[in-house]
Amino acid sequence: MAIATINPTTGVTEQTFEAHTDAEVEDRIAQAQSAYETLRQTSFAQRAGWMRRAADLLEEEVERLGRLITLEMGRPLAGARAEVLKSAKGLRFYADHAEEFLAPEPLADPSVVGASAAGTRYAPIGIVLAVMPWNYPLWQVLRFAGPALMAGNAGLLKHASNVPQSAIYLDTLFERAGFPAGAFRTLLIPASRVEGVLRDGRVKAATLTGSEPAGRSLAAIAGSEVKHVVLELGGSDPFIVMPSADLERAATVAVTARNQNNGQSCIAAKRFIVHADVYDEFTRLFAEQVAALTVGDPFDEGTDVGPIATQSGRDELEEQVADAVAKGAHLLTGGTVPERDGWFYEPTVLEGVTPEMRLYLEEAFGPVAAVYRAASREDALRLANGTTFGLSSAVWTRDEEEREWFIDRLDAGAVFVNGMTASYPELPFGGVKDSGVGRELAAAGIREFCNLKTVWEG
Known part of the structure; x- marks a missing residue:
């Protein structure tokens, strides 16, 4: 994929960028290493001051950044602005709490290990490589960069090739805020050159948000180098609705949960599993509200759903839906490509999705929802846990015992009750x-890229 800003609203290439040469990559790694040697010696208070200034810059530049996000990946402008402000909040959170999270933890009774004092301390590890996606071009990066730099590490960013201007902005953000030059550097390189960076001895760990195949590939390389990784590889999150739920509120929240960010969110609800007793009513409410969404120019403040970020992503979504319909799924709304420039897809709701269809197991990365009828809570749980993914989940019930039953049994990194x-x-x-x-x-996030060091004193 070319390193270029291609406007998904029009399909027009706005600007292209040359990849960094090997010499430029080497220089940027060297800058990061030098910055790390300085940064690790600074105090939490010093880093916090710089981090708060980085947050200030985001807020001061929110309008420009919001429009940049919308230009590069098509997110409606209001949501793009909100992403910038959320990123600033995340940086401030770590400025306020990093020292607390990484405070030394003394053993209450060191005599049990024959010491006068003992415990643990957290220490930075060095350069961490971040391989990041386009769907939240600022938030995905900064939720890593904030804790990494507050811990005393340096960061390298290999961003998605279709958001290069966002990547270039991030290349200078922390230096402008006062961090040592090179503390966070962008690498404009294709995916094929990530392996060489990860195998560099100065790079100590990596984090990736992206596809499952990309995560497996990076993890295999890191494993061969004995380097730590954090991977977030997407999901097919269930949204379970039980008979005691507030159906009107559940349906309204479901529309947002599926179609936020044009449906291009790892944690967007994708499979709506509804108890048979309330299936017809919930599905009617849900489909009606999805059909009422406004699809259009993401720079228009009245737009609910903008374009898919890439042509290949739109085409794959179209193929997944066509496959389901050809094999017997029923369209409740949507299912077509609007006749207009850009990479748009109508918000879609299907029912009757079965295991032989691609949508049953694959993540649909766009405004496409599948609704399933569950005969019981056991059946709902079977459907919810019946994929290889396990990122997050939501369950709607006002029954306290049922709520605890689902929390205990859902195979996911998170369970949201009566919310998205x-x-x-x-x-x-x-x-x-x-x-x-x-x-x-x-x-947990800031501790991932620290050395948990045991200290024993006689």
């Missing part, structure tokens, strides 16, 4: 099964 999945700096984020390993955000 979202990521918060205050809560760990990550999945199980093929959705990945490790955690981002909260205390």
Whole structure:
């Protein structure tokens, strides 16, 4: 894939960029290593001041950045602005809490290990490589960069090739805020050159948000180099609706949960599993509201759903739906490509999706929802856990015992009760099964790329 900004609303190539040469990549790794040697010696207070300034810059530049996100990947402008502000909030969260999360932890009674003092400390590890996707071009990166730099590490970013201007902005953000030059550097390189960077001895770990095949490939390389990874590889999140649920609220939230960011979110609800007793009513409410969404220019403040970010992504979505319909699934709304420029796809709801259809097991990365009828809570759980993914999940019920039953049994990194999945700096984020390993955000996220060092004193 060319490193280029291609406007998904029009299909027009706005700007192309040359990949960094081997010499330029080497220089940027050297800059990051030098910055790490400086940064690791700074105090939490010093880093926090710089991090808050980075947050200030995001807020000061929110309009320009929002429009850049919309240009590069098609997110409606209001959501793009919100992403910038959420990123600023995430940076401030780690500025406020990094020292607390990484504080030394003394053993209460060191005499049990024959010491006068003993415990653990967290130390930075060095350069961490981030391989990031286009769907949240700022938030995905900054929720890694904030904790990594606050821990005293340096970062290298290999961003998705279709959001190069976002990547270039991030290349200078932290230096502008006061961090040592090189503390965070963007590498404009194709995916084929990631292996060489990861095998460099100065790079100590990696994090990737993206497809399952990409995660497996990076993990295999890191494993051969004995390097730590954090992987977030997408999901096919269930949204379970039980008879005691507030159906009107559940249906309204379901529309947002599926179609946020043009349906291009790893944690978007994708499979709507509804108890037979309320299936007809929920499905009617849900399909009616999906059909009422406004599809159009993402720069228009009245647009609900913009284009798919890439032509290949739109084409794959079209193929997945066509496959399901050809094999017997029923369209409740949508299912067509609008006749207009750009890579648009109508918000779609299907029922009757069965195991021989691609949509049953594959992640649909766009505004396409599949509704399933469940005979019982056991049947709902079987359907919910019946994929290789396990990122997040949602369950709607006002029955306290039923709520606990689902929380205990859902195979997912998160369970949201009577709400839709979202990521918060205050809560760990990550999945199980093929959705990945490790955690981002909260205390767990900053500790992923630290050396947990045991200290014993006689």
